[in-house]
Amino acid sequence: MLDYTKKEPYERTALRVNPAKTCQPVGAMYAALGVHECLPHSHGSQGCCAFHRMFLTRHFKDPAMAASSSFTEGASVFGGGSNLRTAAKNIFEIYNPKIIAVHTTCLSETIGDDLNEIIKSIDIPEGKFIVHTNTPSYKGSHITGFSNMVGSFISYLSVKTGKSNGKTALIPGFVNPGDMREMKKIARQMKVPFTMLPDTSGVMDSPMTGKFEMYPKGGTTVEEVIELGDCDQTLAIGKFSSEWGGQTLQKKCDVPYKLLSMPIGITQTDNFVMALQSISKAEVPYELEEERGQLVDILIDIHPYTYNKKVAIYGDPDTVIGLTEFVLEMGMIPKYVLTGTPGEAFENEVKGLFEKYGMKDCQVKAYGDLYELHQWIKNEGVDLLIGGTHGKHIARAEDIPFIRAGFPIIDRYVHSYMPLVGYKGGMRLAELITNALMDRQDRDSLEEDFEMVM
C-alpha cells in the first residue's frame, strides 16, 4: 500500500501527488443544487459535468442532476455561445427548471467565453432565471467554486427593497445536508428567522417515496434568494466557503455580515449560538444547554482514551479548522493539519489554535497533498487519521485507525445525513473518534489484557 512514498523530505514544485482538493465546478454544482428547482449547468465539454455528477452522487448516494454545454472541437475554437443558447432552450423545454445556474470549466475559461454577454443574448422564458459564476479550476479548489456560486446567486438575484424582512441570511458553507439541518435546528431553537443559502437538505438527502423528483422539496427558493437583500444581517459560516457570499450581499444590498467559524466542537458551537442570541436576544433554551452539557459530559468520560492522542487531519479548510479545534478541546494533539485549498489564512488560523492550546510540534499546511501528509506521518506517526475517503490508503499503509469526516466520502454510507456541527455533531464525532481508538485497543491487546468493560 503506497509503497513508493518515501520518508525523506523532498521539495516538489510541480508534481501534485494524491491531491487533497479538486476543481471549482464540483463545488459550484453542489451549491446550485441547494437552490430549489435549480438545474446546475456546466459550460464546457461534457466530461467535466460527468465527473462532477459522478462525484457528488458517490458522496451523497442521491442523484446529482446537472446539464452540460457538451463542447466538441468546434465550440472549443469558435466559442461556446451557441452551445449555451441551445442548451438553455432545451433545458427549459425538457426539464423545466425555475433557474439554471451555469458554471464555467477550465475549457470555457481558457477560451474566454463571456458568460455575461452570452446569457444576455438568451431568450429566458417569463418567470425563469439564468445565473452564472466563473469557476476556472486552475485557481482555488472546489471550495472556491462553492463560494463563487453562492456569491453569484446573490449578485444576480438578491434585491434590496428597503423594507427589512426581519430575517438573517445563513450561509452554511460546504457541508452535508445533515449539517445544514442541524444549523437550521439551532437557529430555530434560538428563535432567529432565517433564510439559508444554499440549502441542500431535502435535495441531496431526499427521502425514498417511489417517485423520482427532478426537483425535490428542499432548497432555497428563488424568491428567498431575491429577498436576501432585505435581511438584517448575514451569518457567513466558514471563511473559505461563505465569506464571499457575505461580502457580496453586503456590497450589493448593504446587509452587514458576521463571519463565524464552522460550528464544530464546543467553542465554535457556543459562538454560533451566541451569534444567534445577539440577533434574537432570546434565551438559550434548555434543550440546547442540555445537549451542550451532554457533550461536555461525554468528553470528560472519554478523556482517558483521547487525551494526548496524536491526530492527523486533512480536508476542506473550514471543516478542518473546526475539527482541529474540536480535537484540541478533547485534549488530543492535532499533529498534522492539511488542506489542499490554497490560502495563507488557513495556516494562520490553525497556528492560532496551536498557540491557544500550547501545541509546540504540530504542523499545518495549506495547498498540500496527501503524499506529503503521508511523508510526515512516516517520520512521526499518529494515533488517528481524520479526513475524507482518500486517506484510506495512508491509514492502511501505516496501520492507523481512521475516521471519515468531510468531503468526499465515497466508500461509506449514511454520513451525509449526520451532522458534524452543533453539540449533536460533537457527540457524533466524539463517538466516532473514541470507538476508532477503542476498537484499536481491543484489536491490539494481548488476550490476557482483553477487557470486557472499558
Added chain:
Amino acid sequence: MSALEKVLDQYNSRVYKNRKEHMVDIGNNENDNQIAANVRTIPGIITQRGCCYAGCKGVVLGPIKDALQIVHGPIGCSYYAWGTRRHKGKKEEGIDNFLQYSFSTDMQEPDIVFGGEKKLKQSITEAIDLFHPSTIFICSTCPVGLIGDDIHAVARWAETEYGIKCIAYSCEGYKGVSQSAGHHIANNQIMRFVIGEGDRQIKNKFSVNLLGEYNIGGDGWETERILKRIGYEVVSTFTGDSSMEDLKNAHLANLSLVQCHRSINYIAEMIEEKYGTPWMKVNFIGVKGTMETLRNIAKYFNDAELTRKTEEVIADEIGLIHDDMAYYKSKLKGKTAAIYVGGSRSHHYQFLLHDLGVNTVLAGYEFGHRDEYEGREVLPFIKPDADSKNIESITVEPDKEKYHLYLSEEEIGKLKEEKLIDYYGGLIKDMPDGTYMVDDLNHYETEEFLKVLKPDIFFSGIKDKFIAQKSGILSRQLHSYDYSGPYAGFRGAVNFARDVTMGIYTPAWSFVKAPWKTAPILEGTLGGE
C-alpha cells in the same frame, strides 16, 4: 402510441428529429433497424456520456500498473480518475504498481497564460526522482490542447534526458463526442510505441491476447483462470492488471480475443494487419455465452486434445454452479431488465440475464458506434463526420520479421466467411423484435422509458442509478458492479445472480409506502359518533 413515440412526444421538432434517429423499435420501423450513433450530444440534454480524456486515461491506460501516468492539466481531471474505476491490479515481483497514486501538474493560472510545458517537465523530473518509473504516460486535458503545450515534444525530451519510455496522449476532453475518441487515441499510441517491442518466449501455441478486458471486479482474472485451465497461454490482457512488458509482447500471440469491441477494435485490427494475428469477438459474460466462446476459440485452434479439454472444463465448471444457477433462476424468472452502460456490457449482459430467465426490454450504449449496434457489416456505410475526422486514424503495414500466421491463409479465409473471426455482429441480432435500442439515452428518456416499460431492474452507471431507485426500480451499476464481482465466466455468473436476487428481494422495498398512506382512516373519528 409505442413506448418510443410516447417518449419522443415532448420534444420540440429539432430535438425530436435528432433523437428519433437514435432510437429503434426493433423489427417495427421503416428504417431497417438503422440507428444513429457516435454523433454529438445535444447541449443541455443531460447525457450520461463522459469525455475523450475519460476514455483514454480512465478506461484504456488507467489499468496499466507500471506506467506512471501524469495528467497534464488543472487538478480536477486527475482527481476524478484516481481510484474511481475499479480495475484491480496485483502486486508482482519486479513490476511497479502505481495504481494507488494520482499524478497531476495541477496547472495554475500562470501555467495557462504562459504555457505549461516547463511545469510538465519539472513534474517528470520530480516523478523520476521519487518513483523511478520505467515508463511515464502524459495525458492532456482540455485547456492544454487550447494553449498548445507540445506534450509529445516533452515526452521525447524525457526519453532522451532520462532513458525511460515516455508516451504522450493528446486526449483533451473536447475531442470527439464521447469517451470513444479517447479509446482510439490510446489505441493508436499503444500500437505505435508499445506492441511489438517484446521478445518473450511463448511456450504454448495456444496463445491468446485478451483485448478489451479491464478487470473490473476481477473479471479478467476469472476469465484467465478458465482459459489457463483449458490450456491456453494468455500473452497479454488489454489492459486489466497489465504491465508494459505484457503489452509489448502482444504481437506474439496466435489469436486475439476481443471482449469490449468498441474500446479496442483498433488494436485488434492493427495487430492482425501488422503481425498476422486474427481476432475473435468473444463474450465471457453468461454461462451460455462463456460456453459458446470457449468452443469458438477451440474451433479456431482446431486441436482434438484442446477441444476435449474445453468440453471437460465446461462440464466441470457447470457442474459446480448448476444448483446455484437453478436456484437463482427460480427467483428471477420472468423479470425484465433495461440496460444502459458504456459499450459492450449492454450486449453481453443480456446473455447472462437470459440464463436467469430475465428478458431485456431496452438496451443502449453510451459511446458505441453503429457497428456495436448493427454489426460490422455496416462499417462501409458509416460516413465520417467532422468530429470523427478530428481523431487520428493510423494505418500499419505487415512487419517483415514478426508477421506470422497460425493458420493457413485458406483456413483463415474460411473462418472469416463463417464469421468466426474478424467479425462482430452487434447488439441487434440478439434482441428480439418489439424491444428497444437507444443510443446515448439521456436523463429525460431514462425517466420516461422507465415509466412506460416498468422494468424490474435498470442496469446503469452511478449518475442514473439513484434516479431509477428513487422511482422504485432496482438499479445495479454495470460499470462498477456496485463494488461486487467478478461477474465474468461461470463463477461470475453466480455472483451476478446472487447480487440481482438480493436487490430484488431486499425487504426495504416493501416499506416504500408508509402504512398510513394506504390504511383506511381510523375508525371512530368520522362523523363524530
